[in-house]
Amino acid sequence: MKKLYYFGHSVKGSCDGGSSRNKAFRSSFLKKKAIMVPIYNTNLFIRFGSLLNVLRIMILSKDNILFIHQGTLIFLFPISILKFSWIRVLVFKLIQHTVNRNDVTIEVNDLPYEQAIDLELFVEETHKIFQDQLYALKNAKYVFASHEMGKYVYDTFKLNYKVIINGSNEINESSDSGKIHECFNSTETKFIYAGSLNKGRQIEALISIFSNRKEILILIGEWGEWMLDYKLSSNIFYLGKFQEEHAHYLTSKCDVGIIPYDETRFYYNICYPTKASFYITAGIPFLSTPLLELKNVFEDSGIVYFVPFKEWESFINDFDIASFFDIKKRIKNEKYKFYWNDLLN
Incomplete structure (x- = not known):
């Protein structure tokens, strides 16, 4: 029987749009009885243990369904370490290995590289390399937070994608x-x-x-x-x-x-x-x-x-x-x- 895994992260105190979206997806997957795989923790020892658990699942999982946020992947494999090409090679070989053996969907809320340019933030070129390699994965599925974002990435990578715009909740x-x-x-x-x-x-x-x-x-x-x-x-x-x-x-x-x-x-x-x-x-x-x-x-x-x-x-x-x-x-x-x-x- 196939297992359904949800890989997510939540940063305490953050209430921006991305956090709200992650929270909504997490609640939805809880209702689906998914196996929750938390990533972020302020305790470095717990965080390291979570990383080992994720690596175990990514290496050993076969014929299962995996859902992971792009932002969660960045928490797992920070841009600061992906600057090193040999680490990037290993990371994307691992991700492609997981995609080859499972039904994997990656949720994309933002394009950090393009966002940094227009918001006049520090532009990290490694973000561009990360995005390009992520969207070039063979057989992966993607969920984008907007139609135009999906079209923009599709024009280059011809990937398999759907769109779920950002929502909100009823007034409480x-x-x-x-x-x-x-x-x-x-x-x-x-x-x-x-x-x-x-x-x-x-x-x-x-x-x-x-x-x-x-x-x-x-x-x-x-x-x-x-x-x-x-x-x-x-x-x-x-x-x-x-x-x-x-x-x-x-x-x-x-x-x-x-x-x-x-x-x-x-x-x-x-x-x-x-x-x-x-x-x-x-x-x-x-x-x-x-x-x-x-x-x-x-x-x-x-x-x-x-x-x-x-x-x-x-x-x-x-x-x-x-x-x-x-x-x-x-x-x-x-x-x-x-x-x-x-x-x-």
Whole structure:
């Protein structure tokens, strides 16, 4: 009888889109009674023991089904050691050996090399080598987090792939921890950005657009501490990081979500931001720049505003609150399509 193995990792305290996706897949595989193979642990001895267990399974497993995240492979075989060509050769011989003897699916949430270029992060050339060798594996299957990402990789490697976009969960009303910030009680239109707030995601430009307006801008998420020293106008609120369930609940108290990513950058056009499903399942539409992957999914849905970033100020000035209520009704009927349970089933 075939065994089903799930290889995953979870970093405590992390609540970004990738972590949310990993958590959803893990829950799905638990329901399928998969053999869970955890990878990450802060205790180095436990982590080393996990590595030995993974190596044992990869070497000995035959005629089984294995599912592993690309990010989990990077935890197993860090880029810092894959810089050495002889180690890379051994690692990919091992992975190909496992693929040859089993039904292996690799889940791809991000393309770290292309992402680093567009987010102006340090570009690690070894990431490019790793990706190229990973997508060139013979007989492996792949699951990508967006249609455009899958197409982009397929054009080069002609691999066997499917797409599961990033989803979200139903609002958990019990996550209401009582008193919330007064900005959520404002009668003005409330726009919210929920997600990573590090520089390079147009956050400064977003703040500039909303400065000294009557509309409210709420910013929640990781890596926004730099804003504590930033002079924000009285209608802009940086509230820091929350647990995912509570952040989702707070988002449902707002009117419009925000995705301000630069539409001229390649990576933003091929990724599917987790926050898109996060907003829709919170019951609110979102305002986005005209990003290719998001247009693929939402352009004809009537529940999303696509506006070039240079026109956002005019859009906010002319915001039609009457049409907004019609959109919210449509979202109520459509949001189930973006729940993790439906996507993963």
